[in-house]
Amino acid sequence: MVKKVTKPQLTILEQEREHTLTELEHLRAELRAELEHDDIDDMASDLIERDKTYALILTLERKLKDIEHAIEQTQTVGYGICEICGKEIDPERLEIFPEATLCVDCKRATERTVHSNAFG
Numbered sequence: 001m002v003k004k005v006t007k008p009q010l011t012i013l014e015q016e017r018e019h020t021l022t023e024l025e026h027l028r029a030e031l032r033a034e035l036e037h038d039d040i041d042d043m044a045s046d047l048i049e050r051d052k053t054y055a056l057i058l059t060l061e062r063k064l065k066d067i068e069h070a071i072e073q074t075q076t077v078g079y080g081i082c083e084i085c086g087k088e089i090d091p092e093r094l095e096i097f098p099e100a101t102l103c104v105d106c107k108r109a110t111e112r113t114v115h116s117n118a119f120g
């Protein structure tokens, strides 16, 4: 059964998306600046900084994808419904991760799969 989406839930996700986009823009500008002001003497620490910025960008890009996915899910399946088992996601979890589309059990199960893939 499809639950009716209430506006505040979508608003939270959209705000989260806006926030992430702003942050991403900021980080990309920072990374560009770091690349432009390349200082040979300071190469090592520059590289570390750049790596950090780049890692953050990747994290945020992934988060943005999750948020967009959650918005899609909200419009099709309903907000706070687990994609795998169809149960309701713990509201406390949704408060911390509004972009969550899996319940804790399914999330744990997928993480186990990812881990076993990564480590053979």
Ligand SMILES: [Zn+2]
Pocket: 082, 083, 084, 085, 086, 087, 102, 103, 104, 105, 106, 107
């Ligand atoms: Zn589930």
